[in-house]
Amino acid sequence: MTNQRQVILEEVKNLGSHPTADEIYERVRKRLPRISMGTVYRNLDTLASCGFISKLEPGQSQMRFDGKTNDHYHITCMRCGCIEDAPIAPLQDSLANLENALGNLTKHGIFGHKLEFIGLCSSCRKEDKKNSRAIANHSNEKKKSI
Ligand SMILES: [Zn+2]
Numbered sequence: 001m002t003n004q005r006q007v008i009l010e011e012v013k014n015l016g017s018h019p020t021a022d023e024i025y026e027r028v029r030k031r032l033p034r035i036s037m038g039t040v041y042r043n044l045d046t047l048a049s050c051g052f053i054s055k056l057e058p059g060q061s062q063m064r065f066d067g068k069t070n071d072h073y074h075i076t077c078m079r080c081g082c083i084e085d086a087p088i089a090p091l092q093d094s095l096a097n098l099e100n101a102l103g104n105l106t107k108h109g110i111f112g113h114k115l116e117f118i119g120l121c122s123s124c125r126k127e128d129k130k131n132s133r134a135i136a137n138h139s140n141e142k143k144k145s146i
């Protein structure tokens with residue numbers, strides 16, 4: 001493994017918060033000031049395809065990376081796209097049953113599943129509260145002026 005790749009891997013593991021490629025690049029650049037964004041991208045791809053990190057593709061937002069490669073579920077914020085680890089163990093038994101059932105019901109060989117929880121993260125919920133308070137204040141003012 002090249003030194004660059006080693007540094008990138010370390011930063012992904014250290015960040016531990018499902019960073020985007022940009023966030024990883026910012027951190028890596030502090031240690032390797034001459035590295036380019038393209039090099040970081042390419043190395044992230046290689047690290048992901050070799051199974052050192054996982055690549056998360058939450059659909060609506062930027063691609064993110066995960067230094068944890070063990071089986072775990074994620075909660076994605078539907079507003080800002082941040083990703084947190086879901087504090088529950090993978091549902092081995094019930095989902096293994098489901099996988100078997102699917103395998104029997106269809107002509108597909110089933111090799112696994114993806115399960116993603118969708119929610120609103122704590123900072124987005126705070127924003128929501130602020131906004132709804134602002135709306136409430138606004139409508140109060142209106143009432144007063146009438
Ligand atoms: Zn959020």
Ligand SMILES: [Zn+2]
Pocket residue numbers: 018066068072073074084085
């Ligand atoms: Zn994770």
